[in-house]
Amino acid sequence: MLQINNLHATINGKEILKGINLTVRDGEVHAIMGLNGAGKSTLSNVIVGHPAYEVTKGEIIFNGKDLLKMSPEERAHEGIFLSFQQPVEIPGVSMVNFMRAALNAKRQYQGQDPLSAGDFLKLMREKRQIVELDSRLTSRSVNEGFSGGEKKRNEIFQMAMLEPTFSILDETDSGLDVDALRIVAEGFNKLRTPKTSAIVITHYQRLLDYLKPDIIHVLIGGMIVKTGGPELALEIENRGFDWIKEEVGL
Amino acid sequence: MEEKNEFVREVAEKKYQYGFTTDVQTEVIDKGLSEEVVRLISEKKGEPDWLLEFRLKAYRHWLTMEQPTWGHLKMPEINYQDISYYADPTKSGKSSDSGKSGEIDPELMKTFDKLGIPLEERMALAGTAVDAVMDSVSVKTTFREKLKEKGIIFCSISEAVKEHPELVREYLGSVVPYKDNFFAALNSAVFSDGSFVYIPKGVRCPMELSTYFRINARGTGQFERTLIVCDDDAYVSYLEGCTAPLRDENQLHAAIVEIVVKENAEVKYSTVQNWYPGDKDGKGGVLNLVTKRGHLRGRNSRLSWTQVETGSAITWKYPSCVLSGEGSQAEFYSVAVTNNYQQADTGTKMIHIGKNTKSTIISKGISAGKSQNAYRGLVKVAKTADNARNYSSCDSLLLGSHCGAHTFPYMDVHNDTAVIEHEATTSKISEDQLFYCNQRGINTEEAVSLIVNGYAKEVINKLPMEFAVEAQKLLGVSLEGSVG
Numbered sequence: 083m084l085q086i087n088n089l090h091a092t093i094n095g096k097e098i099l100k101g102i103n104l105t106v107r108d109g110e111v112h113a114i115m116g117l118n119g120a121g122k123s124t125l126s127n128v129i130v131g132h133p134a135y136e137v138t139k140g141e142i143i144f145n146g147k148d149l150l151k152m153s154p155e156e157r158a159h160e161g162i163f164l165s166f167q168q169p170v171e172i173p174g175v176s177m178v179n180f181m182r183a184a185l186n187a188k189r190q191y192q193g194q195d196p197l198s199a200g201d202f203l204k205l206m207r208e209k210r211q212i213v214e215l216d217s218r219l220t221s222r223s224v225n226e227g228f229s230g231g232e233k234k235r236n237e238i239f240q241m242a243m244l245e246p247t248f249s250i251l252d253e254t255d256s257g258l259d260v261d262a263l264r265i266v267a268e269g270f271n272k273l274r275t276p277k278t279s280a281i282v283i284t285h286y287q288r289l290l291d292y293l294k295p296d297i298i299h300v301l302i303g304g305m306i307v308k309t310g311g312p313e314l315a316l317e318i319e320n321r322g323f324d325w326i327k328e329e330v331g332l
Numbered sequence: 333m334e335e336k337n338e339f340v341r342e343v344a345e346k347k348y349q350y351g352f353t354t355d356v357q358t359e360v361i362d363k364g365l366s367e368e369v370v371r372l373i374s375e376k377k378g379e380p381d382w383l384l385e386f387r388l389k390a391y392r393h394w395l396t397m398e399q400p401t402w403g404h405l406k407m408p409e410i411n412y413q414d415i416s417y418y419a420d421p422t423k424s425g426k427s428s429d430s431g432k433s434g435e436i437d438p439e440l441m442k443t444f445d446k447l448g449i450p451l452e453e454r455m456a457l458a459g460t461a462v463d464a465v466m467d468s469v470s471v472k473t474t475f476r477e478k479l480k481e482k483g484i485i486f487c488s489i490s491e492a493v494k495e496h497p498e499l500v501r502e503y504l505g506s507v508v509p510y511k512d513n514f515f516a517a518l519n520s521a522v523f524s525d526g527s528f529v530y531i532p533k534g535v536r537c538p539m540e541l542s543t544y545f546r547i548n549a550r551g552t553g554q555f556e557r558t559l560i561v562c563d564d565d566a567y568v569s570y571l572e573g574c575t576a577p578l579r580d581e582n583q584l585h586a587a588i589v590e591i592v593v594k595e596n597a598e599v600k601y602s603t604v605q606n607w608y609p610g611d612k613d614g615k616g617g618v619l620n621l622v623t624k625r626g627h628l629r630g631r632n633s634r635l636s637w638t639q640v641e642t643g644s645a646i647t648w649k650y651p652s653c654v655l656s657g658e659g660s661q662a663e664f665y666s667v668a669v670t671n672n673y674q675q676a677d678t679g680t681k682m683i684h685i686g687k688n689t690k691s692t693i694i695s696k697g698i699s700a701g702k703s704q705n706a707y708r709g710l711v712k713v714a715k716t717a718d719n720a721r722n723y724s725s726c727d728s729l730l731l732g733s734h735c736g737a738h739t740f741p742y743m744d745v746h747n748d749t750a751v752i753e754h755e756a757t758t759s760k761i762s763e764d765q766l767f768y769c770n771q772r773g774i775n776t777e778e779a780v781s782l783i784v785n786g787y788a789k790e791v792i793n794k795l796p797m798e799f800a801v802e803a804q805k806l807l808g809v810s811l812e813g814s815v816g
Contacts, residue, residue: 130771133763133767154770155770155773155775158770158772158773163771164771166768169768171765172768174787175786179782180769180774183778184769184772187778191773223786224768244772244773
């Protein structure tokens with residue numbers, strides 16, 4: 083589904099990604115771990131097309147298409163979703179209007195008619211339940227006054243509404259208490275199918291216990307230095323990253 | 333609706349076949365302003381002596397006045413001798429937007445499309461001879477009859493002067509005297525035409541009165557004069573304006589709107605203004621200088637001004653209310669958008685005179701490009717105004733870092749039982765908010781529109797529905813290209 087070849091990216095002239103190679107197949111969940119500043123968020127931002135980052139070399143192929151040629155909105159319509167690390171608040175814009183605009187934009191891109199108001203509200207009610215999101219929250223402005231946990235649940239709610247084929251969870255577990263983490267993780271799991279894939283960026287094992295990724299990557303200094311199965315995550319949990327750095331000679 | 337459009341199209345096409353119909357009575361007075369010009373205007377309109385006197389007094393007083401400069405505005409030099417003060421009202425509207433063959437300027441068409449303006453209105457706005465069409469389609473006639481049955485008078489000021497002179501004479505100039513300010517004096521001397529509305533006692537006007545129905549007014553809108561009188565226990569909702577960017581070579585628009593509200597009566601006045609704002613470099617554009625005032629004369633009288641100002645190179649206006657009647661209530665809701673090099677200095681004056689009066693001011697300024705947007709508001713409480721209440725909320729939204737938003741709130745309180753509250757906020761649309769929308773598949777243009785409409789929601793909700801829908805689209809269109 084997603085193929086990243088020799089990706090180099092900079093921000094404000096500083097090179098953060100120094101040659102990323104990564105292949106994610108349909109149905110796979112990959113975890114990316116690494117210290118702060120290694121480039122994990124940069125990678126997710128580059129995949130979704132954040133304008134602050136410049137790609138200086140390499141390519142990203144998504145289902146056979148050149149992703150780097152597409153605007154962020156087009157990438158979203160093609161099926162890419164990012165669960166932001168720090169979801170922003172948009173006062174005055176209701177969740178309903180926001181989701182409706184997003185959903186209908188995607189439908190238009192795919193040559194479908196927009197959803198009727200009735201069908202749309204029904205869909206919202208249905209998907210809310212996946213992350214136990216109260217109707218009182220969905221009747222507010224986007225993320226306005228939401229707690230950390232509510233914001234992360236709202237991200238998964240939006241994912242449920244938009245049904246992406248490829249999602250990126252950027253440190254979705256940061257700032258969550260045990261219960262919130264469980265709801266978010268279980269919600270994500272409910273949305274998984276053999277046709278969807280994901281990249282999960284995290285520091286901690288807790289989330290991975292729920293999500294059970296297929297492949298673990300370690301990102302250090304802008305490059306993927308080690309790739310392994312789920313046991314790799316456990317080793318990092320126990321021993322940290324130093325042993326990897328030594329192994330790779332950093 | 334389908335049928336009506338078909339019919340309209342057919343008739344319009346017939347007109348195109350024969351070319352643009354020009355009326356024989358071409359009357360254009362040479363440029364320049366003098367007492368002779370004022371007399372000539374009055375003569376051409378067949379006005380009675382008292383009205384000529386009114387104009388002359390105003391003109392003579394205007395000569396003693398100087399153009400005000402206190403606005404937070406860079407006003408271009410206005411040469412008052414370089415303006416023609418009389419344009420033939422019998423000519424079917426302006427020909428500036430429809431060329432010789434009666435076709436509408438394609439640029440204008442694109443905007444009409446975006447704003448979803450229906451065909452009939454497009455033709456009216458483009459100046460083609462829709463008058464004829466409107467007269468043959470029974471819409472206008474049934475509409476007029478309905479009003480006549482109830483005793484409601486809704487016609488042009490010129491007509492009103494002939495048919496109901498006592499009414500006009502009683503109220504004209506009673507809310508905005510010609511001495512009020514420089515532009516009021518000018519308008520009082522040379523006003524062309526406008527609406528006259530009279531709602532008799534106890535009558536609730538059954539439909540929204542709109543200037544759209546008075547197509548005659550379009551061609552002579554330069555010095556428009558409107559007078560609305562709502563008698564005891566009556567109600568009327570009036571809509572002024574249009575959402576299409578009417579191009580006008582006549583840069584100066586100095587209008588006056590006077591509203592008189594009597595006991596237990598209510599008037600809702602809504603404006604959506606999108607006059608030509610000038611080009612991207614700030615050249616040209618309409619100067620929209622208006623004096624609007626309502627006199628809440630009777631007990632428990634109510635008046636609300638709702639305005640969405642997105643056009644004009646310069647907007648300088650303060651729809652105001654004088655709360656004389658005991659228990660009277662006034663409201664002012666405004667969204668003023670400025671982009672590129674537009675400038676706005678707008679707000680309101682709430683003057684509390686009677687007892688137990690209440691006023692509400694909600695002002696939302698949106699600035700983009702290199703524009704300047706100022707809110708100027710006065711809340712004045714006279715010694716006699718016991719228990720006056722005011723709530724003001726002025727918010728500014730900035731798009732980008734080259735525009736300005738300014739607030740000049742004035743409070744002049746002479747009664748210590750008054751309760752005045754004022755809140756103000758300034759905010760910016762962040763790139764993070766826009767990117768969040770982008771990542772959800774919403775493009776930047778739509779995202780700005782969503783955010784801006786959410787911001788302006790409180791004001792837009794006060795507009796009558798059809799107007800509200802057009803205003804929402806207009807907000808999106810007027811901020812196009814402001815981000816990125």
